[in-house]
Amino acid sequence: DAGVIQSPRHEVTEMGQEVTLRCKPISGHNSLFWYRQTMMRGLELLIYFNNNVPIDDSGMPEDRFSAKMPNASFSTLKIQPSEPRDSAVYFCASSLADRYSGNTIYFGEGSWLTVV
Amino acid sequence: AQKVTQAQTEISVVEKEDVTLDCVYETRDTTYYLFWYKQPPSGELVFLIRRNSFDEQNEISGRYSWNFQKSTSSFNFTITASQVVDSAVYFCALIPSGNTPLVFGKGTRLSVIA
Numbered sequence: 001d002a003g004v005i006q007s008p009r010h011e012v013t014e015m016g017q018e019v020t021l022r023c024k025p026i027s028g029h030n031s032l033f034w035y036r037q038t039m040m041r042g043l044e045l046l047i048y049f050n051n052n053v054p055i056d057d058s059g060m061p062e063d064r065f066s067a068k069m070p071n072a073s074f075s076t077l078k079i080q081p082s083e084p085r086d087s088a089v090y091f092c093a094s095s096l097a098d099r100y101s102g103n104t105i106y107f108g109e110g111s112w113l114t115v116v
Numbered sequence: 117a118q119k120v121t122q123a124q125t126e127i128s129v130v131e132k133e134d135v136t137l138d139c140v141y142e143t144r145d146t147t148y149y150l151f152w153y154k155q156p157p158s159g160e161l162v163f164l165i166r167r168n169s170f171d172e173q174n175e176i177s178g179r180y181s182w183n184f185q186k187s188t189s190s191f192n193f194t195i196t197a198s199q200v201v202d203s204a205v206y207f208c209a210l211i212p213s214g215n216t217p218l219v220f221g222k223g224t225r226l227s228v229i230a
Contacts, residue, residue: 033217033218042220042221042222042223043207043220043223045217045218048217056217089159091161093161103166104151104163104166105151105163105211105217105218106163107153107160107161107162107163108160109159109160110159110160110161112159
């Protein structure tokens with residue numbers, strides 16, 4: 001079975017440009033998560049969706065960040081305008097979760113973003 | 117508050133040594149789930165184990181073993197006879213209740229030297 005698929009794997013962009021990261025969760029999973037990893041802050045949750053609905057976006061750093069999940073098989077994380085401090089690895093992850101299960105969250109390979 | 121503490125930032129061992137990675141968690145929930153993930157140098161996050169709060173039985177998988185102790189709120193990970201391929205950052209993580217995201221520790225970087 002295919003895992004969580006993220007694109008692009010690597011992106012280098014200039015400050016001020018728009019960046020769009022894409023994610024396809026594991027088929028059948030109903031929860032999707034966006035995490036960011038930096039040396040300074042480690043792994044931090046940006047936003048998560050359940051059944052395509054954003055549940056908690058308190059980790060989204062600021063208005064420059066937005067995330068959408070138009071359907072069960074696709075999500076985007078957009079940064080506009082990008083800044084050098086946004087340079088990080090962005091992970092998308094998914095799980096088949098219900099209220100009680102605490103099911104395993106599976107991660108994509110990450111999108112390595114560098115803003116120069 | 118939900119929190120995971122991995123006090124060991126970096127560990128270096130010689131190949132074939134045993135090594136234990138410590139994990140201490142905090143949660144007020146009675147039902148919770150604990151995880152370990154491995155992040156090799158290539159960068160992906162690989163799931164290793166999931167344990168729920170009602171199952172304190174220790175688990176062994178090949179050279180890997182996990183010791184879950186609710187009394188000390190710890191979920192430690194031991195690698196027996198370490199190998200160079202075990203070199204990675206290892207993250208302990210917590211889901212404090214059924215349908216919430218993972219709370220990660222800061223990770224422990226393990227270097228296994230040949």
